[in-house]
Amino acid sequence: MSNLGILLDATLRAGDYIGFTFFTGYMSMLAASIFFIVERGTVTDKWKTSLLVSALITFIAAVHYYYMRGVWLETATSPTQYRYIDWTLTVPLMCIEYYLILKPAGAKVGMLVRLIVGSIIMLVAGYIGEAVAQEQNILWGVISTLGWALIIYEIYAGEASKLAKATDSEVVKSGYNVLRWFTLVGWAIYPIGYMLLPGNLLSGFVEGIDMSKSSPVDLAYNIADAVNKIGFGLVVYSIAKGATEAEKVKHA
Numbered sequence: 430m431s432n433l434g435i436l437l438d439a440t441l442r443a444g445d446y447i448g449f450t451f452f453t454g455y456m457s458m459l460a461a462s463i464f465f466i467v468e469r470g471t472v473t474d475k476w477k478t479s480l481l482v483s484a485l486i487t488f489i490a491a492v493h494y495y496y497m498r499g500v501w502l503e504t505a506t507s508p509t510q511y512r513y514i515d516w517t518l519t520v521p522l523m524c525i526e527y528y529l530i531l532k533p534a535g536a537k538v539g540m541l542v543r544l545i546v547g548s549i550i551m552l553v554a555g556y557i558g559e560a561v562a563q564e565q566n567i568l569w570g571v572i573s574t575l576g577w578a579l580i581i582y583e584i585y586a587g588e589a590s591k592l593a594k595a596t597d598s599e600v601v602k603s604g605y606n607v608l609r610w611f612t613l614v615g616w617a618i619y620p621i622g623y624m625l626l627p628g629n630l631l632s633g634f635v636e637g638i639d640m641s642k643s644s645p646v647d648l649a650y651n652i653a654d655a656v657n658k659i660g661f662g663l664v665v666y667s668i669a670k671g672a673t674e675a676e677k678v679k680h681a
């Protein structure tokens with residue numbers, strides 16, 4: 430067997446830390462999905478959809494992580510296509526979470542559409558920069574950031590933020606603040622990872638690293654996904670639990 434065959438025999442080797450994060454990502458997304466599905470039974474009817482969406486986000490990610498883990502073990506290259514298919518499904522579902530939480534406060538479909546348009550710009554431009562026109566990955570990264578900025582504008586200064594301010598539910602108000610903090614600070618890990626790509630702004634930091642054995646970009650994305658899918662889902666869960674409790678007190 431050639432050296433290459435020994436290196437890439439599709440098993441997880443000691444020292445393959447990127448591989449470790451693909452495995453833990455897969456397993457923790459799966460565990461989170463089971464948690465959200467089971468806990469769905471403990472909240473009032475109007476919160477059940479929110480928990481189902483949390484479960485769908487982590488479940489879709491779990492399936493993609495299963496494939497991404499395989500691509501990494503067999504080829505030691507970034508599973509960029511699977512990554513972006515995952516994000517194209519899960520990021521709009523996170524926009525739907527915002528919509529569901531603000532719907533009792535009067536959220537309209539227009540708000541959801543604006544969030545999804547921002548997501549599409551962000552992800553299509555990111556994919557082009559990463560997989561189609563790598564030489565121009567800075568330009569496409571800037572365009573992608575504009576899409577992200579649309580989302581940030583909507584949740585910090587646009588209609589969504591006004592609705593959250595006006596709601597009479599303290600649980601929703603404080604939960605919303607945590608969710609948008611994820612979208613601002615937690616999501617910032619992704620563009621930082623992207624800037625480690627060859628030729629991009631932070632690539633100097635990872636210059637000496639052997640990319641056939643390691644991938645700092647995937648490390649950043651794997652950490653970011655765990656924080657933003659499981660963490661975000663847990664915040665939605667705590668809003669649902671808190672609102673269910675508040676209703677019980679009101680009816681007691």
Ligand SMILES: *C/C=C(C)/C=C/C=C(C)/C=C/C1=C(C)CCCC1(C)C
Nearest residue numbers: 519555570573574577616619620623
């Ligand atoms: C579950 C997946 C999530 C929450 C994915 C979020 C992805 C981003 C916020 C990606 C953002 C990017 C930029 C803002 C610029 C560079 C290109 C991207 C796509 C990495």
